[in-house]
Amino acid sequence: MSADTDTTQHDDQGPDDQAPQEPGSSTASPVEQDSEVGVESGSARPSGRLEQLEQEGDIAADYLEELLDIADLDGDLDMDVEGDRAAVSIVGAELQQLVGRNGEVLEALQELTRLAVYRETGERSRLMLDVSGFRAARRATLEELAAETVTRVRESGAPVSLDPMSPFERKVVHDAIAEAGLSSESEGVEPRRYVVVLPQ
Template structure:
């Protein structure tokens, strides 16, 4: 089923790239029990793909939802597909891991909870995972779109 989701999203994205006259390769994978599709390119083509990311990933989020709908239309099942374009989400995950490490260090040093800035769900997940790997606990607080992570001391 996850392969079908990825294939449906890839077909949708290939058509989109043709319409907007952008070049990019599409990689399909399965990560953490969900279909994952990445649109990648190099050089001048990479710069063109940046338009599909948009400011703060807003266009990317919209394209992810459209790709999920394309997958759902083909499979008949709700899709949790994750879309990355031009490595944007990968860079955000790296940033989230760094932020988590700094928050863990502060929580351990001060013995107090550390509240992070609001971030999207996929970044919060990356922070929660990094905090757990460091041996501490974390929780999300607040209401979307201002939901944030709190790193709890030992």
């Protein structure tokens, strides 16, 4: 299989495969290589791993709290562990500037937060950052899109290509397509990498 094509079984390498890189590095960043293959939320994890993820959340929260102070923004920080990654959410009003167009600022902020964690721990991080429920709302929209696309593919019997998406968005679509019983693959090169839904 070519380097620019991946399936839900053989997807993009994620930050699991290498440590976050300093800005300007020739190696792809954690955001660009975010994994499209997830870990089941109910998966058992060793207590040591749980402590590590909680530590990542604490480090991320400290970093983000300082950033909010510098930017003179008000927001509450919620920390959790989802599956095999730490999850941090910034909740508050008037935080759209931390999301940006199509979540571009949020993706960049997530990368910087992962880098802050790496600098403290020396361990690569798959931490997920959300702002004011943007990812949750986007997930619902993408799952609806996936359901509509499954119907189109089944009716036409032909592959359907979706618009370019971020790694997070592609993973949501891949998961929804697989749950519906079809297969999908990612094609193209970042930042215009997209999902193709395949007929059975």
